[in-house]
Amino acid sequence: MTEQTQQPLTPPDCDLLGMRIGEVWNLHDGDIPAIFNNEFLSAAFLRIESLRQVPAASVPDDDIVLAKLAGFGRAIEEWKKVREVALRGWIKCSDGRFYHPGIADKAREAWEAHRQGRAARGVAV
Known part of the structure; x- marks a missing residue:
């Protein structure tokens, strides 16, 4: 997790819910498999759940919500024990949310393809 403030990595209206986006990211990329626990x-849960958030590829900086998204339910103290490692690679942006750069790249691609498809069909984007 990088503690820095920068512009969000996906547009604020980037909503991938209901879209068939295929393989947005590969869970086996990077160093996550080295910490299989x-x-x-x-x-993994945070990455998956980030695709259900708006904007996509982001999660809120709220330990109660993060614990739930990460599969800890109400076990906030247990979440806090793994928080730093689970958020490795995420960047905190100016909207107060964490974004994962790799997921954000794929989310932007999927969002742009969706918008172009709608425009080509004459549907407002």
């Missing part, structure tokens, strides 16, 4: 599962 609670941290791995938490990181």
